Amino acid sequence: MSRYTQVDLAYDFLVNKEKSGDVFTIQELSNFTGWALQTCKTYPSKRWHQFIERNNDEYLVSGVSYLSKAEFRDIHSQKFNSNLVTSNKSILVKKAREFALLAVSVYNNPYSEFKTYGFIVNIIIAYTALFHAIFEKRGMEYIHKDSDGFPIIIDGEEKSWELLECIERYWNGNNSPEKANIKFLVGLRNKIEHRYLPALDLSLCGECQSALNNFETILVDEFGDNYALMTNLATSLQLTRISEQAQIDAMKELQSENYNVVRNYMETYNKDLSEDILDSAKYRLRAFLIPKIGNRKSSCDLSIEFIKTDNLTEDQLENYKNVVAFIKGIEHPYKFKPGKVVELVSKKISGFNMHLHTKSWKYYQARPNVLDSKFKGEYAGFIEGYDSYLYSSKWVDFLVSEFSDKSKLNIVKKVR
Structure with missing residues (x-):
């Protein structure tokens, strides 16, 4: 009997439970694999903890079916290291995370004069790698084929789907704020690729922040909390005291002939979107900071608070809407x-x-x-x-x- 025989049986057991959506008990796991009952009790909470959710004496599986048997063996043997796994899917996830973090690094660098362009270029690479990893996980081919069904070869490599093709496949042709955000940034990249347009930074921070938030949400939903970017990021320190004159100068520059092509693209793109998408924080995040006053020293440790509107009552939500309306001013209708x-x-x-x-x-x-x-x-x-x-x-x-x-x-x- 191979030393992996019972591990492979556990893999088969868990995959079958995940695909059927059934819960299982420790006794069922023990009966199927031949492991002692006490041995089985330790694995769900320790070696397999990222894939197992416990509810009293029942367990639910999520994510094991996306692993190969070899990857499960490594996880079970505690040899698994996300930085060392060499499957194509894992490499793509690592690439996606690296370029997303690079996008943030460029954007938050106070010495960078190409913040928006640097962010967009890197977040597009990150998104492309992420969707390719998702398609790998799902067993989907993501390459272009010719009329005879053969892969198209470019420079000796199969031509993979570009980002716009990826988002059409991922959302099955349906519209969503996340998809609109990505399409906007891809189009904008093409417009500013050979232009020096620093005044865009003040105008597009909301779209950039939404792109990052959406990226992490998809990443975590598809591959689990272990891949979250927030393990590598802190809240960035923004220079919020931008002088009124600096804002006026930036807006004047944005109205100059230099910006005609990009400005027309931005205005035209937004006019074709529905109100629901335009108002969604997943398309463009519009945030404001309110000083939070505490009556004890210990209550003032956190100076920025993010509010999840899903948890607010109707009265609370109406109050926040009134404050947002007060702060953001009037946009042209x-x-x-x-x-x-x-x-x-x-x-x-x-x-x-x-x-x-x-x-x-x-x-x-x-x-x-x-x-x-x-x-x-x-x-x-x-x-x-x-x-x-x-x-x-x-x-x-x-x-x-x-x-x-x-x-x-x-x-x-x-x-x-």
Whole structure:
């Protein structure tokens, strides 16, 4: 009998339990493997602790099925070291973590003048490696193939899926704030690759922070707490006292011709997103710090507190929303191109088209007939860079409400 015979039986036992979703008892483990009852009691809480969850006298397995039998043998023999495992999946996870930490290092370096670009380049590599590791774990092929089904070879290597392909496969073509965040950063990388644009750093810190948070969430969900980045990171020290003049200078620079291509990309990309995605912290984190006052010295040790909104009551959540509204100020409400307005309204009002939209803004005087760069109304506003008018969600709601009455729609149809 091999010295691994009973270990392999334990592996088979645990994998079967995980795949069936069944719990098991120590007695069942002992009966299946032939180990003594007392021996079996030590393994779930010590050697296999990262894969076993205990509930009274029952145990639930999670993650063993993603290991090879050889990896399980190493874990059981306590030879397993995540830094030494050489399976392709483990190498990819290690690469993903390393580049995510490098992204943070570049961004938090006070001497770095390319914070945003350095972060984006490294976090994209990190995400790509992470999704490849996930596909390895799931036994999926993640290579491009030609029309005959053979792998496409580039420089002697099989061409792997790029990040945009990975996120389509991972989210099965569905939209999500995390996916929108990644697509935004990939597109932005392509725009700023050959440009020196330091003023972007103040504008994009929220998207960068969300990208990091989302990366760690996916990493931990897929591979366990042992891989969390927070074991290597502390809360970064940000220079929060940015002078008002420095902020004004940065915003002026962002409006200069140098930034036209990138600024137009950012504005256009965000206008095409739904409100749910735009407001999600998984797409863009908007944070504020409030001094926390304690009446004892010991209660003032932690000066920053992160609030998980899932645990708040409705009243508490409303209070936080009021504070956020007070701090963040007013963002311009003009997000929709005419085509987007038509798309949204036509879902509720049959037959609504671009021609009717033109008649509508003329009849209701939603905007001037000529271009006025200073115009900002309730329903429309002139946007620099886009150099035309965009429309607000209020305009969409108004049209849907107004044209629910067919007599009003008929009146607008007669406008010339």
